[in-house]
Amino acid sequence: MPRRAGSVALALLVGACSWSRFDEVSEPAPVEVLERPSALKAGFGNVVAVAAQGERVRALVGGVPLASPAAHFELGFDERPGIQAVSAVVCESRGPRACFLATQPAGLRKFLLRGEEQERCFAVGLGRDDSTLGLQVRCDAVSVTQPVPEVVEAALTEVFEGAAEPPELFAASDREEEPTLLAATPRAKSAWFYPPLESVPQELVPPRAPGEQYGRAVAVVGISGGRIFAVGDPGKSEVWLYRWLGEEPEVLGCLGGAAGLGRSLAAGRIDEDDEEELVVADNGDVWILRGAALAAASPAPDEPCGVDWLPEGAELDRLTCDDVDGSHVCEGSEFGAALIVADLDGDGSGEIIVGAPGMSAAGKRRTGAVLVYDWSQEGGAAFADLRLLSSSTEGSRFGAALAVAPQRGRDVILAGAPGANKAALIYCSDLYTGESARCR
Amino acid sequence: MGEALAAAPDASARLEIIRQQMEKGQALFVTGKYAEAAEIFEAGFREHPYSAFLFNAAVCHEKNGRLELAVDALERYLDVDREAPDRDEVSERIARLRAALAEQAQAEAEADVEAEPAGEAAPRSLAPAESESTMKSLVVIETTPSSAPVQIYRLVDPEAPAFVAGRPNPGWRLVAERVAPVSLTLAVGRYHVVVEKFREFNRSEADIVVSPGHVHHFQANLSQGAFMAFLRVTGNVPGAYVYVDDPEQQRPPWGRVPHGELIPPGKHRIVVEAPGYRKFTRTVELAASDRIEVAVKLVRVDYGVVKVDANVPEAWITIDDRPLGLWKRGEPALEAELPAGVHRLTVSADGHKDLHTTFEVPRGQVLPVRAHLIPQYPRGAAWTQAAVAAALLGTGTFLGIQSNQLHDELRADRDAGHLDPTDPRIDRGRWFSIGANAGFAIGGVFALLSTYNFVKDPYPDSTLQRGKRREFEDRRAPAAPSAAGVIPWRTIATGVDFTQEAW
Numbered sequence: 001m002p003r004r005a006g007s008v009a010l011a012l013l014v015g016a017c018s019w020s021r022f023d024e025v026s027e028p029a030p031v032e033v034l035e036r037p038s039a040l041k042a043g044f045g046n047v048v049a050v051a052a053q054g055e056r057v058r059a060l061v062g063g064v065p066l067a068s069p070a071a072h073f074e075l076g077f078d079e080r081p082g083i084q085a086v087s088a089v090v091c092e093s094r095g096p097r098a099c100f101l102a103t104q105p106a107g108l109r110k111f112l113l114r115g116e117e118q119e120r121c122f123a124v125g126l127g128r129d130d131s132t133l134g135l136q137v138r139c140d141a142v143s144v145t146q147p148v149p150e151v152v153e154a155a156l157t158e159v160f161e162g163a164a165e166p167p168e169l170f171a172a173s174d175r176e177e178e179p180t181l182l183a184a185t186p187r188a189k190s191a192w193f194y195p196p197l198e199s200v201p202q203e204l205v206p207p208r209a210p211g212e213q214y215g216r217a218v219a220v221v222g223i224s225g226g227r228i229f230a231v232g233d234p235g236k237s238e239v240w241l242y243r244w245l246g247e248e249p250e251v252l253g254c255l256g257g258a259a260g261l262g263r264s265l266a267a268g269r270i271d272e273d274d275e276e277e278l279v280v281a282d283n284g285d286v287w288i289l290r291g292a293a294l295a296a297a298s299p300a301p302d303e304p305c306g307v308d309w310l311p312e313g314a315e316l317d318r319l320t321c322d323d324v325d326g327s328h329v330c331e332g333s334e335f336g337a338a339l340i341v342a343d344l345d346g347d348g349s350g351e352i353i354v355g356a357p358g359m360s361a362a363g364k365r366r367t368g369a370v371l372v373y374d375w376s377q378e379g380g381a382a383f384a385d386l387r388l389l390s391s392s393t394e395g396s397r398f399g400a401a402l403a404v405a406p407q408r409g410r411d412v413i414l415a416g417a418p419g420a421n422k423a424a425l426i427y428c429s430d431l432y433t434g435e436s437a438r439c440r
Numbered sequence: 441m442g443e444a445l446a447a448a449p450d451a452s453a454r455l456e457i458i459r460q461q462m463e464k465g466q467a468l469f470v471t472g473k474y475a476e477a478a479e480i481f482e483a484g485f486r487e488h489p490y491s492a493f494l495f496n497a498a499v500c501h502e503k504n505g506r507l508e509l510a511v512d513a514l515e516r517y518l519d520v521d522r523e524a525p526d527r528d529e530v531s532e533r534i535a536r537l538r539a540a541l542a543e544q545a546q547a548e549a550e551a552d553v554e555a556e557p558a559g560e561a562a563p564r565s566l567a568p569a570e571s572e573s574t575m576k577s578l579v580v581i582e583t584t585p586s587s588a589p590v591q592i593y594r595l596v597d598p599e600a601p602a603f604v605a606g607r608p609n610p611g612w613r614l615v616a617e618r619v620a621p622v623s624l625t626l627a628v629g630r631y632h633v634v635v636e637k638f639r640e641f642n643r644s645e646a647d648i649v650v651s652p653g654h655v656h657h658f659q660a661n662l663s664q665g666a667f668m669a670f671l672r673v674t675g676n677v678p679g680a681y682v683y684v685d686d687p688e689q690q691r692p693p694w695g696r697v698p699h700g701e702l703i704p705p706g707k708h709r710i711v712v713e714a715p716g717y718r719k720f721t722r723t724v725e726l727a728a729s730d731r732i733e734v735a736v737k738l739v740r741v742d743y744g745v746v747k748v749d750a751n752v753p754e755a756w757i758t759i760d761d762r763p764l765g766l767w768k769r770g771e772p773a774l775e776a777e778l779p780a781g782v783h784r785l786t787v788s789a790d791g792h793k794d795l796h797t798t799f800e801v802p803r804g805q806v807l808p809v810r811a812h813l814i815p816q817y818p819r820g821a822a823w824t825q826a827a828v829a830a831a832l833l834g835t836g837t838f839l840g841i842q843s844n845q846l847h848d849e850l851r852a853d854r855d856a857g858h859l860d861p862t863d864p865r866i867d868r869g870r871w872f873s874i875g876a877n878a879g880f881a882i883g884g885v886f887a888l889l890s891t892y893n894f895v896k897d898p899y900p901d902s903t904l905q906r907g908k909r910r911e912f913e914d915r916r917a918p919a920a921p922s923a924a925g926v927i928p929w930r931t932i933a934t935g936v937d938f939t940q941e942a943w
Binding site for chain 1 (some may be wrong): 450534667843846847851853854856857858859860861862864865866867869870871873877
């Protein structure tokens with residue numbers, strides 16, 4: 001006993017003598033926090049998006065949608081510093097070039113602005129550029145307002161006339177070299193897309209009257225020769241699918257299911273074929289639909305919303321919060337509030353990343369968590385990992401917004417924690433086995 | 441002559457000198473050194489004109505062949521002691537010696553004619569009869585009071601019965617009838633001394649034996665009604681109490697060492713005591729007129745007494761890990777009777793340094809000691825520094841533990857991949873670590889300072905002052921009775937027989 005006490009005392013003395021150990025343990029950190037610019041007040045981390053071109057990765061992190069601006073971050077690659085620079089604040093809602101920050105902005109590898117290709121752009125929100133009303137896309141320091149469907153323009157007009165509140169914008173893109181931009185605004189019950197390197201919007205109109213929340217979530221699913229656009233209408237628990245093969249888009253069908261279906265959407269390559277899968281969240285679960293099946297499905301615009309019209313095998317898997325190991329509290333976790341598909345381990349197949357900003361974890365209420373699910377042909381989808389932000393406090397709502405940041409052959413997660421005014425890059429995962437000083 | 445001896449204030453001392461000289465001559469005579477013995481006796485007579493010296497000188501001269509000197513000495517003997525009881529025998533002896541001298545002279549003349557020139561002839565030695573070659577002794581008889589009539593009878597028939605006063609006593613011859621004090625030159629033999637009824641005193645008597653070449657001193661205390669012996673007790677402890685035939689010590693002491701006085705003949709049990717010494721007990725047997733000295737060597741007891749006090753108002757005293765008690769100023773020193781030897785002493789007092797030492801208890805003596813306690817060096821600063829050090833070290837420990845816990849948490853979070861650099865626990869842990877180091881460093885300095893101030897002690901240690909050893913307190917009667925009148929139940933004493941130690 002005295003020997004043990006002596007050892008403890010010695011360890012205490014020696015250990016306590018070193019304060020540099022805290023630098024050693026925290027640098028380079030497995031989680032890198034994007035520092036909030038002073039111009040951004042509350043809600044930083046509510047909005048995140050990533051636009052990458054080669055090894056150049058740019059992140060957009062914004063505050064409260066419609067009210068707060070956003071900021072650009074140039075991200076490094078694994079080594080320090082994780083964040084190389086912070087650009088000027090974008091999408092300010094005041095002034096003659098007012099911009100109402102999108103609830104879900106989209107990052108674009110390329111976009112055609114004023115007839116010129118621009119790289120690493122963001123669809124940041126709806127707004128006004130001189131006399132033009134429309135969707136504002138910002139590439140570096142250039143910001144151009146893209147035309148929008150008339151119904152949306154009319155809604156914006158009401159806004160600037162002071163007759164209405166600014167409309168929310170939900171946007172999505174794909175990770176193709178020449179990406180397609182999909183946008184929607186529930187206020188106008190309108191969804192539209194811009195084909196690659198084009199600035200003329202094509203509206204996606206459902207065959208039946210959409211719900212009030214039509215467009216609250218959008219996703220672009222890459223398939224061979226085209227895209228499938230998914231537009232969520234969680235108020236009606238529906239997701240409208242449109243297939244676009246380079247010509248006019250066609251209504252593929254309507255997914256229906258549990259309450260809240262379509263509250264979040266994401267797309268990415270999960271299984272072993274070349275088609276991307278569609279990930280759909282309802283109020284309780286997350287569903288994975290095989291992209292190949294969607295691509296091969298026969299259009300069924302008149303079919304009731306559901307899954308019956310889908311070809312057999314379209315439902316790849318279902319994820320639930322109950323799959324999560326440990327003592328985390330699923331009730332009220334808002335499981336599926338945000339979704340992305342990211343290849344965390346660099347194996348070429350994406351993992352399903354599910355945000356649960358209301359999850360109580362690590363003994364803290366509503367601190368939020370990001371859950372990682374892996375899918376394999378043999379075992380299907382399985383819970384793989386749970387990511388937390390160590391500095392989270394109660395109400396941080398980590399995982400309220402998610403984006404994928406490519407990092408030299410693999411992806412890392414950009415997650416917002418608006419309750420803590422933070423956004424963080426999560427470099428490590430239990431699935432990742434590569435060499436990284438951050439994930440030692 | 442005898443009166444002169446008795447009247448002298450230092451009669452005993454003179455008698456002792458006479459006795460020594462007489463015995464010296466006797467010793468030379470016995471070894472055949474007649475000339476030297478004669479010289480001693482002649483000198484003895486010149487200094488102390490007792491006839492016994494002259495008689496003994498004559499015997500020596502005669503044995504030496506110096507008949508004319510022997511005749512001269514015997515003639516002087518008769519001149520000095522005109523009442524000598526052996527006057528007739530001495531006169532006959534002188535005549536015989538003269539005849540021998542005449543024969544000797546005639547023989548020398550004849551020898552001169554026949555053997556001319558034969559040189560000077562060696563003196564002839566006419567060996568005296570065996571009875572005539574025996575030394576005589578000086579016998580001194582004193583009475584208290586003096587002037588008592590004294591008769592001395594000699595046993596002339598060895599077969600005669602014991603002398604009985606008032607009877608014919610055949611075999612006993614009266615050799616002298618004097619008034620005390622008496623000094624006689626008596627031949628060797630057995631005598632009977634009778635002190636006739638004198639004034640209101642009854643008659644006293646005793647047998648005495650006269651040995652050759654001695655001085656015999658007889659004393660008779662008529663008031664005691666008996667002849668007495670003389671007992672003297674000396675020893676290595678002056679003032680020791682002497683009890684005679686008083687084993688329970690119910691009476692006052694017989695005397696204090698050195699002490700001597702008349703004592704009835706017989707067996708006596710002597711007890712000598714002195715504070716701090718073991719009791720000495722011996723039984724002696726004295727005959728009438730014996731003079732015996734008992735030299736007592738008292739041995740100290742195996743224990744001693746220590747008396748302890750201190751220079752402080754109150755002191756708690758412990759000896760050999762057993763509490764002796766609380767001593768307070770103004771009270772007598774605490775006493776402890778301890779076995780002789782080395783003992784451990786601890787003395788403590790509030791605000792003073794404890795005294796831990798040893799002391800040696802003397803045998804049969806009192807050792808006074810005083811603890812000189814030194815005030816304790818004030819430790820206020822040391823305690824304050826210790827408290828500050830403890831607080832700082834405690835704070836450092838607390839912060840260190842907190843820092844370690846935070847580090848462990850952060851390490852776990854890092855291993856789990858959750859750690860972000862803005863985690864406030866990083867800065868908190870760093871500051872806790874710095875605080876712990878500061879606490880340890882400053883606390884350590886204070887601890888060292890406190891230790892130094894606890895150890896630092898410019899004051900000397902407490903000491904034990906040992907006093908001069910003292911004898912045990914004498915709780916007996918302050919004054920011992922004088923030698924005279926101590927033994928009222930005896931009458932007469934005298935007789936000298938150095939059967940034990942002579943003095």
